[in-house]
Amino acid sequence: MHRIDVGLAERSYPIHIGRQLFSELPTLLTSLPTQLCIITNPTIAAHYLPALRAALPDDATVLVHEIADGEHAKSLSSYGEVMDTLIAASFNRDCAILALGGGVVGDLAGFVAATYQRGVHFYQLPTTLLAQVDSSVGGKTAINHPGGKNLVGAFYQPQAVVISTDCLNTLSERDYACGLAEVVKYGIIYDADFFTWLEDNVAGLNAREPEALAHAIRRSCEIKAEIVAADEREQGLRALLNLGHTFGHAIEAEYYNSWHHGEAVAAGTVIAAHYMLQQGELPAVDYQRIEALLQAFHLPVRAPHLSELQWQQRMQRDKKVQAGRLRFILPTAIGRAELRTVTDWSGVWQAISAVTETR
Structure with a gap:
């Protein structure tokens, strides 16, 4: 396993890179809160959601919100639906968002985290090569607007990025x-x-x-x-x-x-x-x-x-x-x-x- 640190003073965070890292989450992410919302899509969930849920604390309240697969899901309507889910479940400012998926999931989840209750923690768990080498790192979060791509967004850094390279085996x-x-x-x-x-x-x-x-x-x-x-x-x-x-x-x-x-x-x-x-x-x-x-x-x-x-x-x-x-x-x-x-x-x-x- 390799660790790279993104140096941003008090907002610094690690990038963990290795194989089958979801099973290592209890040692990699030691300060997870008790309210967790996993944002993913059905394709990714079928492959990796069981392993992720099994690694989360037993006493945590875990929500799973699935968005559609594809770029069209990075939308204002998808964003609103996630917000509805969090509010209906009475998630508070101490909750955390877990982005399990590719760039679409990560961008949307990051923007949700940046704006829910003025900002909550989130973690990037990228499952595509593009997300692992690019969109999961750096804190760019966004959703699309009919007028253009990524026009609604924020700079908002994750608490950590966990890159499990075995996820790439299922990519087309x-x-x-x-x-x-x-x-x-x-x-x-x-x-x-x-x-x-x-x-x-x-x-x-x-x-x-x-x-x-x-x-x-x-x-x-x-x-x-x-x-x-x-x-x-x-x-x-x-x-x-x-x-x-x-x-x-x-x-x-x-x-x-x-x-x-x-x-x-x-x-x-x-x-x-x-x-x-x-x-x-x-x-x-x-x-x-x-x-x-x-x-x-x-x-x-x-x-x-x-x-x-x-x-x-x-x-x-x-x-x-x-x-x-x-x-x-x-x-x-x-x-x-x-x-x-x-x-x-x-x-x-x-x-x-x-x-x-x-x-």
Whole structure:
């Protein structure tokens, strides 16, 4: 088992990484209150809820609130239903929320915890690779609004993150690949040596070999913890974690039912890289390595077709937009990226067009 600490002064917390960790919860989470609400979905509950419940204190009052499976469940209505459950059960300010699931569950549960009775403790128990290496760490919580993704939310840190890697055995190939998109991101923005390690370990990671997977998760969490500790509320460095996301969120919004988050981020990352290739600021060999590694992990490197107006409208709703000006995370080399304000829409559109799949 490995432990990584997210250093945020009085709000610091551990990330525990290992196999079959739910059985270790009594020793890892020693200060759980007596009122606990597990937020999960039916798919995850079928696999992991019995083991989690068996590990919780015998004297605890445990509620289980299941939300629908899928991004559409990260909604105002789902949020309201969880609040109704907590209030009906007379849960008080000393309760805790346990997020058992992927990014949708974690984001919704975290926002519930941030706002119920002005804030209660919560714990992240991520069961997907994407959630384990990204969304469970750092305290970003949110729900979606019809006007855009993650527009209603709060920065609210968990008390601990418990990553049980054996949960990944039940992931579909597609969902597993989506998590690898976020792993690749860390190499592009922060750690060239890690990117090279990923290139050298494609076969092991695609086969979900435990040692390779443990290293990829651990290094991803180390990078995320370092960045969050330096910039908790995304005033500078932390914005780099959004590589590919401005383009990706536009794809997700238009292709809600057919594109997953990691897939959209992968295509968005290639667009961002292509833009810098056009500008002469990203070496061609680095662009080719980025594209090749994403392809090796069975991720899309071409964006679906959207009209120019659709791209503009969706990206103008992105949270990184300031004073109506688009800001993107752009790679300058493998291992380095920058947040930039871009006024050259023609160049952005050229990059999008170059990376869009032919119809």
